[in-house]
Structures are given as structure tokens and as C-alpha cells.
Amino acid sequence: MAMMGANPFNQRVAQCAMWEKVREGHVHLITQEDVENVLLNFEEHEASGHVSTLELVRLAGLDGTYLTSEEIRDWIKDADKDGLGRVTAEDLHRAITKGSVAFSLVKKAMFGKEQEHKLTECSLDEILKWLHYEYEKNSNLWSLPQTLVLFSVFVMASALHLNVWEAYKLTRVWTTVMSQGDYLQWWVVDVSTLMLWLEQAFLRNVLRQDMISWLAQPEEASDPLVSNPFPGRVLQEGQVVGAVRLRRWHSIEQPCNTGTFYKELVPTCFLKSELYPEDWFMFYHEKRTVIEQDIQDRTNQNWLDLNTAYLDIQVLTYNAHQAMFFFGTNRYQWMESGRFIIRDGPNEAFVDGPYFNLLYAVPDLIFILMLWGILYGELKEAIPAAMNGLDGIKDYLAFWNVVDWFAICFGITTVCFWLNFVLAVGGLPKLLSTLPSDALDLAVFSNQSYLERHEFNGVVDRLEFEQQMADIFNLAEETSEAHRIARWMILGYLFVLMFKFFKAFRSNDRLDVVIQTITDSAVDVAHFAFAFALVFSGFALGGMMLFGTKVQGFHTLVSSLFFCWRGGIGMDDVESFEVWFQVLAYFWHFSYLGLMSILMINILVGLIFEAYGRIRSGAGEPPTLLEQVGEAVDTLKETKSFLDMWYIICELEDDDFPAHPAPTVTVRSLKKAFAKDRMSKDNAEYLVESASMYAKKQAKKVELSVSDGVRMIGQTRTNAHKLMALSEQVNSLLKKFHMKHGEGSHDQNWTNLFATEKKQEVKETVEEDPLARNAKNVKQAEVVSRKAVSREETLINRMRNFASDLVGVTKEQNKLLDWISHTITERGQGITEKDSWARQKTAVLTDRCEKIEISVGKLGECLKGVDPTQLRNMPERLKACAERIHQMQMEDCSPVSGEDHISLFQSQLSSIANDVAHISETCKAKVDVYDALQRSDQVINRVLATYTRVVEQDKQTETSEDFSDLPGVTQTFTDFSVGSPIDDMSHVNSGEFM
Structure with missing residues (x-):
């Protein structure tokens, strides 16, 4: 068979029966003839019976084979075991029924077909997932140096001010x-x-x-x-x-x-x-x-x-x-x-003075500026999300965004408490300056001894001095309390920054192992903690009951819990007890030590290490932090002119007015969705390709586990039992069929015949001699044997005929099923084509509606401020002017009166011209309106020129003529007033307004 064009080749290959079996996953039904029918479309196979693997690669780009390019390559690889680059139909049949392609088809039949990802399009859900992933990864990555600097500055400021x-x-x-x-x-x-x-x-x-x-x-x-x-x-x-x-x-x-x-x-x-x-x-x-x-x-x-x-x-x-x-x-x-x-x-x-050196204020200022920078960044995310309504706020308030806001609020609160302490300590010098300590010191040195009561009272007023000291102590107490609260706030903010570090660690898989380990083991650790708490509380309560009256650490339940966690009782406590009580104390101590300190703690360590090993092995070999930073910098350079990613997320997730409502996203549709923001083609291609690659990476390949293999073996065993049961049913049906058609009476006749012959044999045995009887018995046995053989052959022939009839009926049923399936397929294709046609028409109609909407908006902008009544009444006004001209022609044709009428008419026409100029300047549209206005202007100029020429002729001839004989004047105005496009604007194409 000669090879034809590419399209006929594709059609012939796609029409082969083998692909339907591939689509259904019926690998066992594929025969070598099916494979040969596919190979007959290749010239090389017709000549030599072999096909080159390079020719078979053409199957990878065809539609209708229901095999991916990767599966086609695996099929060819399994068929070409020798590596000669040439395969036969037998090799291909063996490869597709026993190779990796068969395994892939079985997986598709069990788990469904794996989704294919194209670089030119993706789903809306996929691009949103990638946008969130990419934005969070970049945000977390750039928050790491920010958090490091914030932490360093905060620690520096705390160390300088607290002076621990x-x-x-x-x-x-x-x-x-x-x-x-x-x-x-x-x-x-x-x-x-x-x-x-x-x-x-x-x-x-x-x-x-x-x-x-x-x-x-x-x-x-x-x-x-x-x-x-x-x-x-x-x-x-x-x-x-x-x-x-x-x-x-x-x-x-x-x-x-x-x-x-x-x-x-x-x-x-x-x-x-x-x-x-x-x-x-x-x-x-x-x-x-x-x-x-x-x-x-x-x-x-x-x-x-x-x-x-x-x-x-x-x-x-x-x-x-x-x-x-x-x-x-x-x-x-x-x-x-x-x-x-x-x-x-x-x-x-x-x-005494936190800022006696102004350099100490530099870390504080840097810290406040960084807090303001974080606040500004969060507002840039929160405001666009809030514009999408309550749903946008819910989407924005994720856990790590809440951590950022908590860090901002807690940092501002810490700064406020520190300023409260600064203000409090600043009031101490004023009170201390009023103390009479110098006078009392001078009195001590002058007397060379400390003061008696009367000497002390002689230097200062005791009651006033006590009041001053009360004020100083009260202020010092308030200041120390403010300083203590500020220290506690600083301590709490260090833990908040720890959560900020955890957020930054999520950007790198190597750093994220800690967070993932905590998250992965949280459920197991929570259940373990519940059991641990019950057992531990039982030991603590038992310790309180045993030692609470004698050992201080066990006198309350809270102290007993702490004392047990710290290590329990010691020898100093036990030695003072009685002997029987010491035995009980030792039993309590060693049971607690074995169960809680050894068994339970090791179980907890094992749970955490198991989660760590699972997370670490699942991470593979992720890039290092420096490599990731380098890639992020390169990406930032490439995408510096692109639209803000968070803005795109908010626009796509807007429930009321989504920027891209269609479920499928392409480069063209994405550019169209963000046309008002002037999204570039490179930007759209970067988003779609990255989202498709991310979806392909996240899609897990289906692999058969041991349980799946056991399930397949079980299904095979069940199907085998079903076939055996079906065979037994067919056998019973055959027996019933023969019994129904008289085979039962035939068997009975054979039985009666055997019984009669046996009686005859017995009778003859009695009469004949032994030699004759033996010969006769041999002869009768041969006859019975021949009859039995003929009976079995008859039954076998009838079973074969019945089986052939059954096969024929089965073939007829298969043909009927094929016809029904073909009819359903054709109807399905017709419905699909109609649906595709309807979708195309809907897309065209939607596109035209969008263009009309844009044109209407532009038309509204162009006609803004225009009075439509002037445009609507202009034909009537022109018609009235024409009638007045005709009336003036009939009434008076004298040169003087003609000049007066001309001046009046010119003034009216100038007014109309001004109105027309105003309308034309306002509209600024290249449509029939502008042409109509030009046409009216030309008509007016032509009428003026004609009327002026007639008046000059009247002056020269001094004869009166009928002004109605002027060619085309009245008719022109009449035609203009009746058929003018200004009067009917319905045919104006709004899309032509620019």
C-alpha cells in the first residue's frame, strides 16, 4: 500500500480497531492481526514485513491512539529488545500485551487516565494554586533576611537598654x-x-x-x-x-x-x-x-x-x-x-537615662522603620483583598498572615510599653532633686557622727521628708513595674519572631523540615500527650498522697506535677521515712522512672524521629538556600516589568466580578482578562507555562502498590471462578437441551436393549456348551462396544453443532453490539460537534458583545456633553429654512429685499453652522454623523452660491423668475430632511468610534 499524505495516514491509523481496545483497557483482546492492521499503513512493512522504530515514532504525534508520547516510546523500546531498530508485528504484539504499556493501560483502567498538561494552557484552579505557591514562597524567602535583620536590631536594642x-x-x-x-x-x-x-x-x-x-x-x-x-x-x-x-x-x-x-x-x-x-x-x-x-x-x-x-x-x-x-x-x-x-x-x-547617648536610639529607629515597612507590605496585600469583600478577607487571613499582623501589633505594643518606662524613669530626677540629702550629709560630716532624733528634725521637717520619700518610692515602684512589663513584652516578642522565622523557613525545603516534622507528628504527639498526661497525673497525684505531708514538693497538686517532672524524690527524703514506707516510696519511684522517664519519653522521641525521617526522605535533594536566593534574584530580574502577582490573585479570586471567569486559561484569554492593566505577552506566557509545569510536577504518578497487586490477583481469581461457573451452566443447559429433544428415550431404548441382550445371554449360557458360549460372548461384546462408540460420537457431534450455533449467535450479537456502539459513537460525535459549534458561536458572540460594550463606552465618552435635541431638530430646521427661501422667492424678488432676505438667511445659517461645528467638535467621530454634517455644510454652501448667483442675474436682467426652477435646491433640502442619516442613527456602527 503506497503511503499517502499526512492527513490520510493519520485518519487510516486512527480508524484501526486496536485503539478502541486500548481505550477500553482490554489488553488481553488485542491480537496480532490488530497490530498488523496498524503496520499496513507503513510502506516499509508492506515491502519487508518489518518496520523501523524511527517510523513508529510517528504514532506519538497522532490523535486517536489513546496512548501518550511516553507510552509510545515505551512500547517501541519493549518491542526492540535487540536494539536493531527494526520490529515486527509479533514483537509489537508481545510488547503491548506484556510490556510496560500493558501495565500503564491496566493502571488507567483501575485509577483512570492521568491528566495531561500543556504549556500553552492550564485550568483556572491550577494557575491560582501556582500563584499562591509562588507568591508565598517568594514572600517567605524575602522575609528571611528581613526577619534576620529585625531580630538582630531588636536584640541589639534590648541588650543596650536593659543592660542585663x-x-x-x-x-x-x-x-x-x-x-x-x-x-x-x-x-x-x-x-x-x-x-x-x-x-x-x-x-x-x-x-x-x-x-x-x-x-x-x-x-x-x-x-x-x-x-x-x-x-x-x-x-x-x-x-x-x-x-x-x-x-x-x-x-x-x-x-x-x-x-x-x-x-x-x-x-x-x-x-x-x-x-x-x-x-x-x-x-x-x-x-x-x-x-x-x-x-x-x-x-x-x-x-x-x-x-x-x-x-x-x-x-x-x-x-x-x-x-x-x-x-x-x-x-x-x-x-x-x-x-x-x-x-x-x-x-x-x-x-537612669535610656537615651543619654543618642546613638542608643539608632537601633530603636531602625526597628520602628522595619515595623513600618512590614506594615506597609501587609497593607498592600490586605487592601486589595478587602476590596473583594468578605470572601477576600477570609482568603487573606491565612495563618502566616495572621502571624505577620500579630508580629506588627505586638511589636508596636512593645514599643509603647518601652516608651511608658522611658517617661516614668524620666520623672525620677525631678523628685530626687527636692531631697535634702546634701544638707543631712553636711550635718553628719560637721558633727562627725550620725544624727540624733532632735538633730535630724532640726535639719529637715520629718513629716515633709517622709512624704517626699513616699512619693519617690511610689514612682520608683511604678517605674520598676513598667520596666518589668517591658522586659516581659520583649521576651514575648522574641517568641513572635520565632514564628516569623518558621514562616521564612517554609521557603526552603531544607529549612522547612522542622516545621513539617512538627506538623506531620502533631496528631501522633497529641494522642501520645493525652495518654502521657493521664499516666503522669496519676503518678503526681499518688506522690501527693504519699509524700504530701512530709515532702514540700508534693504538698499541692501543682507542686507535685512540677516535682515529678523535675525528677521525683531523693535519698534525703526517703531516709527519714519508716521502713515499710521506704519500700512503698522506692516502688513508686522506680515504677515512675521506668514507665515515664524511660518508656514514655523514648516513645515520644521515636514518634518525632519517625516523622523527621519521613519528611526528610520525601524532600529528596532540594536546592540550598543560596541556590534558591540566586534563582529568586534571576526570576525577579526577568519579571520586574510584570504585573504584581498579588493583584492578579485578587482579581482572579474576586467572586463578584472575576477577571477571568472561564475555567480554562490561555495566554490570549489571560491577556484579554487583564487588558486594562496592559499585561504583556511575556507576562501571560510566564504565568501559564509556570502554572502548567507546577501542576505537572504536583500531579502524582499512579504506582501500583502491593495492595493493588493483591487486589488485581483477587479480581483475576474472581473472574476465573465466574468463568468456571458459567461453563458449568452452559454444560447443564446442553444436557437439558438434549433431554428435551428425545435423547432421553433413546438412552432408555439402549438400556432396554442391553437388558434384553443380557437375558438372552443368560439363557443361551444355560443351553450352550462353554466353548460356544465364550465365542458368543466375545462377539456380543464387540457389537455392544460398536454401539456405545456410535452413541458417543453422535452426542459429540450434536454438542459441536450446538457450540457452533452458539458461536454464530454470539457473533451476531457482537455485530449488533458493534452497530449500536458505532451508532452511539456517531451520535456522540454529532453532539460533540454541535456543542463545539455552539461554543464557538458563543465565544464569537461574547467577543462581539464585549466589543460593542467597549464601543458604547467610548461612544458615551465622545458624546458626553452633546445636546441630542439639536441634532434631532436640525433636519426640521433646515427644512423650515428651505420653505422660507421658497416663500421669499414667491413673495419678493427685488434686489433690495433679496439682499435683506439673504442677510437674514445667512445669519440663520451661520447660527446653524455654529451649532453644527459645536456638535462635530464634541462628537469627534469618524461615522456617518460626521459625513452627514459635511454634506449639510456642502448643501448650505451650494444654496448660498446659487442664490447669490440668481440675485446677481436678477439685478442685471431686472426680470422675475420662479425661484422654484432652480435645479435641485428644494429637492435637495427635502431629500436631506427625509433620508438624512442624522435622523436615523440606528445603522451607525458603534465599533467604529475611536
Whole structure:
């Protein structure tokens, strides 16, 4: 068969019967004849029986084969096992029924056909997925350096302003001062011991008065704390501001909530009502004996009575070398049970001037500017999303966008709290400047001793000084609280920045392993945490029940949970128990250690490592961060003139007025959708190609797993059992068929015949001799054998005939089914063609409607400000002018009157000309309107010229003529007024307006 043109070849190949079997996935039905029918379309096969693999590659570009290009290549590769480049029909049949193509067709039959992706088009959902992925990836990638700089600047500013290392030194000084002395603080258990500690330790360490000794100098060996040269110094450098404040918080007695009997025994209870403060100031300029006497007096007066909830000892010091204040507080609390607790109060060290050096403000300004930059970037995304309505806002408020907004708001809040502290600490110098400390210091140095009560009162007003100190301590307390809150906010913002880093890590697969591991293992870890919490709470509660009355760490459920998590009990706790209780404690401890610390924790580690290994192996070999940054920079250079990606996302996701409502996106449709934004062809091609490649990459290739293989084997086994059952049914039907057509009576006759012959044989056996009887028996056996053979052959022949009839009926049914299938296919193709034709017409109509809409808009812009009544009434006005001309011709033809009428007519025509000029300047349209206006102008000029010529002739001849004989004047105006395109604008093509 000679090869014909390309199109006939494609048609002949597509009409081969093999492709229908390929389309249905019936690989087992493909015969070698089907393959030969395909090869008959190749000239080379007709001549030699072989086909070159290079010729077979032509099948990859044909429609109707239902095989992809990759499958065609695999088919050819499996057929050409020898690598000679020539295959036969037998090789191709073996390859398509037993090779990788057969496996691919089976997968299609089981899971459906894999979607093909073209670089020239994609679906709207695919391009939106790629746009979101690309935008988020780029946003996360560029947020990484931004977050690094923001974190570095924030840490630098925090380190400069908080000065944590110097604050630690001041706190250690306060701890050392409070823990030293002749009477240690840890020995305090009640009011009397507290007063004793104040007298023998606190006064000696804080309000030192042995710094000036005119009798003998103190020796360092006997005095571990080096003496200070100035009053009020704590460990040489810390200067006490004014005094030490002791604030007592007390309540009012209330009736006890007990029974009647116990109310008689204990009528009132303490620490049940609101607490009230009461201050006592110890001025460091007074002699120690005076202060000790005050302590004795307050002890005798029972100043710390049963109504006292707790006592706060507060001191404000200033260190000039560090330029920092320290506000220290120790709290001594009495519980309702009678227990006495010493608590470290909120000790706080803060700088006296955060911005005494203006360079310290540079990191703050950079941080605020970066916050503003992040806010500006988020507003650029949020405003276009909000313009799409509530749905756009919901789409915008994804988790990581919420993290960005939280980082912005939290950062601004942190800045505000820091400014609150700056304002608070700025008010301290004003109050400190009013203190009379200089006068009191001068009095101490002048007297060469500390002051007695009357001497102190002689220098300052005690009540006024106490009020000043109260104001200073209140402001210092507020300032330390503001500084503490600012520190907490800074701590919280560090965790917010940690989430910002997690967002930036999502841009790179190597960095995203941590986030993906947490996400992937979250469900398993949550279930494990539930089981862990139940078991752990049981052990903690058991520990509280066992050791709660003896071990401090287990006296409450909260402390028991913490104590168990920290490590449980120790030998010091167990040794004090009884022997039987020690055994119980050991059992509790080792069971907790084995179950919780070893088993449960290792299970948790295993879950996390399993998730990590799964995520790491699934990531493959992603690019490094530097490689990704380089690719992003190159992409940014290529797409710098393209439309903003977030703007495109918002326009495409607009539910009310989507920019591209069609589900299929092409380069042309995308350019058309963003025509108002002047999207370039390169931009549209980049978007469509990238989206198609991303969809192809994301599409997972279907692979048969072990379970799928087992399922296929099960299906094969089921089909085999069905065929066996069907064969048995056919066999039973054949038996019933023979029984129905008289075969049963024939068998009965054979049975009767055998019975008669047997009787005959028995009778003859009795009469004949043994030799004759044996010969006769042999002869009868041969006859019976021949009859039996003929019976079996008859049955076999009838079964063959029935099978052939069944095959013929089956072929007729197959032909009928083929005809029905062909008819349905033709009708389906007809419906498809009609649907395609309707779609094309709809697209053309839609395109024309869009052009009409654009033209109408442009026509509206062109006709804006035009009065249509002038255009509508102009034919009537011209017709009236023509009638007046005709009337003037009939009434008066004198030269003088003619000139007057001409001047009147010229004035009216000039008015009309002005109106026409105004309309033509406003319209500026190249349509029939402009032609009509030009035509009217020409007619008017022609009439004026004709009328002027007639008047001049009348002047010369002085004869009257009928003005109606002038050629074409009246008729011209009449025709213009009747058939003018100005009167009928329906035929104007709006698309011609520019």
C-alpha cells in the first residue's frame, strides 16, 4: 500500500480497531492481526514485513491512539529488545500485551487516565494554586533576611537598654547584703526573730554607720564588708536614696466561718478582709541607736500583730558607675496556717537615662522603620483583598498572615510599653532633686557622727521628708513595674519572631523540615500527650498522697506535677521515712522512672524521629538556600516589568466580578482578562507555562502498590471462578437441551436393549456348551462396544453443532453490539460537534458583545456633553429654512429685499453652522454623523452660491423668475430632511468610534 499524505495516514491509523481496545483497557483482546492492521499503513512493512522504530515514532504525534508520547516510546523500546531498530508485528504484539504499556493501560483502567498538561494552557484552579505557591514562597524567602535583620536590631536594642549583665550584678549585691549578718535571714520564723534580724543583720549591712570611726579604724579581717567613705553606701558603690521603707499590709478582724461552738472559742479571724498599707521609714542619717530604739518600740507596741498579712522591706539605690537604679523588695508573709514564708520580691534594676547617648536610639529607629515597612507590605496585600469583600478577607487571613499582623501589633505594643518606662524613669530626677540629702550629709560630716532624733528634725521637717520619700518610692515602684512589663513584652516578642522565622523557613525545603516534622507528628504527639498526661497525673497525684505531708514538693497538686517532672524524690527524703514506707516510696519511684522517664519519653522521641525521617526522605535533594536566593534574584530580574502577582490573585479570586471567569486559561484569554492593566505577552506566557509545569510536577504518578497487586490477583481469581461457573451452566443447559429433544428415550431404548441382550445371554449360557458360549460372548461384546462408540460420537457431534450455533449467535450479537456502539459513537460525535459549534458561536458572540460594550463606552465618552435635541431638530430646521427661501422667492424678488432676505438667511445659517461645528467638535467621530454634517455644510454652501448667483442675474436682467426652477435646491433640502442619516442613527456602527 503506497503511503499517502499526512492527513490520510493519520485518519487510516486512527480508524484501526486496536485503539478502541486500548481505550477500553482490554489488553488481553488485542491480537496480532490488530497490530498488523496498524503496520499496513507503513510502506516499509508492506515491502519487508518489518518496520523501523524511527517510523513508529510517528504514532506519538497522532490523535486517536489513546496512548501518550511516553507510552509510545515505551512500547517501541519493549518491542526492540535487540536494539536493531527494526520490529515486527509479533514483537509489537508481545510488547503491548506484556510490556510496560500493558501495565500503564491496566493502571488507567483501575485509577483512570492521568491528566495531561500543556504549556500553552492550564485550568483556572491550577494557575491560582501556582500563584499562591509562588507568591508565598517568594514572600517567605524575602522575609528571611528581613526577619534576620529585625531580630538582630531588636536584640541589639534590648541588650543596650536593659543592660542585663549590669542588672545581674546589682541583684547579686542585694542578695549578698540580705543573706549576711550575725543573725541570718533564714533563721527568721516569727515576729520576734524578724525584729532580731532587722537589728543585728539588716541595719549592719544596709544602713552601715561604721564608715567613719574617729576612735579606731575598722579592720578588714574583722569586717568582711569593706567600710564605705560616705553615708548610705551599700557595699561601696550603691547609694541608698533617702531611706529604707518598711510597708506593713494589714487587715481588719472578721468573724470566723465556723460552727457555733468554735465561734465561742475563736470569735474573730484574721487575714480575711481587704489589706491596707502602713509605711515606716528608716533614714540612714539617723544614728543606729535611734533606729534600734524605734525597732524596740514597735516591737513593744505589737506593730506586726495578727492582722499583718506580710511585710515588705524596700530600698532604692543608685550606682553612678553603672548609671542604674535598683529597686529591691523582700517580702515576709504570714500564712493562715501560721507558717512564715520569706519571698524574694520583684527586684528590678534599670538605667537612669535610656537615651543619654543618642546613638542608643539608632537601633530603636531602625526597628520602628522595619515595623513600618512590614506594615506597609501587609497593607498592600490586605487592601486589595478587602476590596473583594468578605470572601477576600477570609482568603487573606491565612495563618502566616495572621502571624505577620500579630508580629506588627505586638511589636508596636512593645514599643509603647518601652516608651511608658522611658517617661516614668524620666520623672525620677525631678523628685530626687527636692531631697535634702546634701544638707543631712553636711550635718553628719560637721558633727562627725550620725544624727540624733532632735538633730535630724532640726535639719529637715520629718513629716515633709517622709512624704517626699513616699512619693519617690511610689514612682520608683511604678517605674520598676513598667520596666518589668517591658522586659516581659520583649521576651514575648522574641517568641513572635520565632514564628516569623518558621514562616521564612517554609521557603526552603531544607529549612522547612522542622516545621513539617512538627506538623506531620502533631496528631501522633497529641494522642501520645493525652495518654502521657493521664499516666503522669496519676503518678503526681499518688506522690501527693504519699509524700504530701512530709515532702514540700508534693504538698499541692501543682507542686507535685512540677516535682515529678523535675525528677521525683531523693535519698534525703526517703531516709527519714519508716521502713515499710521506704519500700512503698522506692516502688513508686522506680515504677515512675521506668514507665515515664524511660518508656514514655523514648516513645515520644521515636514518634518525632519517625516523622523527621519521613519528611526528610520525601524532600529528596532540594536546592540550598543560596541556590534558591540566586534563582529568586534571576526570576525577579526577568519579571520586574510584570504585573504584581498579588493583584492578579485578587482579581482572579474576586467572586463578584472575576477577571477571568472561564475555567480554562490561555495566554490570549489571560491577556484579554487583564487588558486594562496592559499585561504583556511575556507576562501571560510566564504565568501559564509556570502554572502548567507546577501542576505537572504536583500531579502524582499512579504506582501500583502491593495492595493493588493483591487486589488485581483477587479480581483475576474472581473472574476465573465466574468463568468456571458459567461453563458449568452452559454444560447443564446442553444436557437439558438434549433431554428435551428425545435423547432421553433413546438412552432408555439402549438400556432396554442391553437388558434384553443380557437375558438372552443368560439363557443361551444355560443351553450352550462353554466353548460356544465364550465365542458368543466375545462377539456380543464387540457389537455392544460398536454401539456405545456410535452413541458417543453422535452426542459429540450434536454438542459441536450446538457450540457452533452458539458461536454464530454470539457473533451476531457482537455485530449488533458493534452497530449500536458505532451508532452511539456517531451520535456522540454529532453532539460533540454541535456543542463545539455552539461554543464557538458563543465565544464569537461574547467577543462581539464585549466589543460593542467597549464601543458604547467610548461612544458615551465622545458624546458626553452633546445636546441630542439639536441634532434631532436640525433636519426640521433646515427644512423650515428651505420653505422660507421658497416663500421669499414667491413673495419678493427685488434686489433690495433679496439682499435683506439673504442677510437674514445667512445669519440663520451661520447660527446653524455654529451649532453644527459645536456638535462635530464634541462628537469627534469618524461615522456617518460626521459625513452627514459635511454634506449639510456642502448643501448650505451650494444654496448660498446659487442664490447669490440668481440675485446677481436678477439685478442685471431686472426680470422675475420662479425661484422654484432652480435645479435641485428644494429637492435637495427635502431629500436631506427625509433620508438624512442624522435622523436615523440606528445603522451607525458603534465599533467604529475611536
